[in-house]
Amino acid sequence: MVGLLVLAAFLTLADRWAVLYAEHRAADALKDRLKLTAAPEVEIDGFPFLPQFVDGRLGSVKVTVPDVSADRITLASVSATARDITLDGDGPTSVHGARVPELNGDVLLSFADLNRELGASQVTFTGEGRDRVLARGTLPVAGHDLRLRADVRIGRAGDQGIATTIGGMRLDVGDLATYRPGARASEGLHLTPKSVTRLARETRKVRALLGVPSVVRRMGVPDATVREALRNDDKLAALTGSRDFVHQAMRVNLLDLTLAHPEVLDRLGLDPALLDALSRLTRPVLADQLSLGFRLPEPERGELWLRDVRVEKGGIRVRLAGQGLAFGD
Known part of the structure; x- marks a missing residue:
């Protein structure tokens, strides 16, 4: 009886040693083949192991790879479980x-x-719901730290990729102006309600702004009203004190004045270098800086596809599946 127990213990120990050795060899092979910086963790399930190995079939193998490079970003962990594996040899x-x-x-x-x-510009990403990521922080532009807000929508791009749609992009130049990249009337660089209210009390700045015909047209103020306001301080005060003045002044895209009227922008306290940089910070350029997308690698043999993409508290979780895969020679 004692002899049988000793034999059973010896066979169990031998089996466990064999599975550890096999896991180590498999981890080294995957590291070399996938060009990883560190060996992955390999777990071979099933007991006993040696009969499976001799038969050339393994019931289940789990592989966990940390820190996998995927385009501009790193995947924190990739784990996969393969079943009913047939060994070739x-x-x-x-x-x-x-x-x-x-x-x-x-x-x-x-x-x-x-x-x-991606946060070298002090931008942080947080999850918001099943498919939404918030980007908040500061972005350095032409020596100025601008407050950034953007919403990133996460979804599948076909069966192999993660797509990100960037919306609600906004850069705040202090409390002076807000930049929204795009070509629509509501986009561009516009004064904030707070800065327009402050501007209304500064006669020199208001006169400089109203002295530009293109600005007046954009504001929608009648020419006759503007001419009277420029000649008469009381008329000017009446215009700037009206309920509509804030909304009218906020219609003006300040980037339209960059080349033609730099002196007006200077009086408003805007740095010409900043305006030049913002004019080149288009929607595609800014979206590229915030993109979280990546694609799965194409396997040499078989199929690999995405099953589900979900935003969680700690990050973006992607579930994938494969079939008919083959590895090695």
Whole structure:
């Protein structure tokens, strides 16, 4: 009886040693083949292991790879479980590949990594609902730190990619003006209600602004009213004190004045270098800085696709699946 127990313990120990050795060899092979900076974690399930290995079939193998590079970002972890694996080789000691009929995986793109890698401008990403990520922080533009707000919508791009749609992009130049990239009337660089209210009390600045015909046309103020206001301080005060003046002044896209009337912008306290930089910070340029998209690699054999994409508290979770995969020679 004691002899049987000792034999059973020895066989169990040998089996566990064999599975550890196999996991180590598999991790090294994956590291070399996938060009990883560190060996992944490999877990071979099932007991006993040796009969499976001799038979050339493994019930389940889980692989976890940390810090995988994906375009501009790093995936915090990639884990995949393969089932019913068939080993290719002439025997247990000469395995040179494997066939995987079924694979299920999980990818995490953590906000902590995004904030570190894309947050050089002090922008942070946080989850908001199932498919929405908020980008908040500051963006340096021409020596100025502008407050940034943007909403990133996360979704699938076909079966292999993650797409991001950037909306609600806004850069605040202090409390003076707000820049929204785009060509619509509501987009561009516009004075804030607070700065227009302050402007209304500064006669020199108001006269400079109303002295530009294109500004007057954009505001929608009748020419006769403007001419009277420019000649008479009481008329000017009546115009700037009206309820509509704030909304009228906010219609003006200050970028339209950049080249033609730099002196007006200077009186408003806007840096010409900042305005020049903003004119080049178009919607595609800004969206590219905030893009979180990536694509799955194409397997050499078989199919690999995305099943689900979801925003969680700690990051973006992607579930994937594969079939008919083959690895090795």
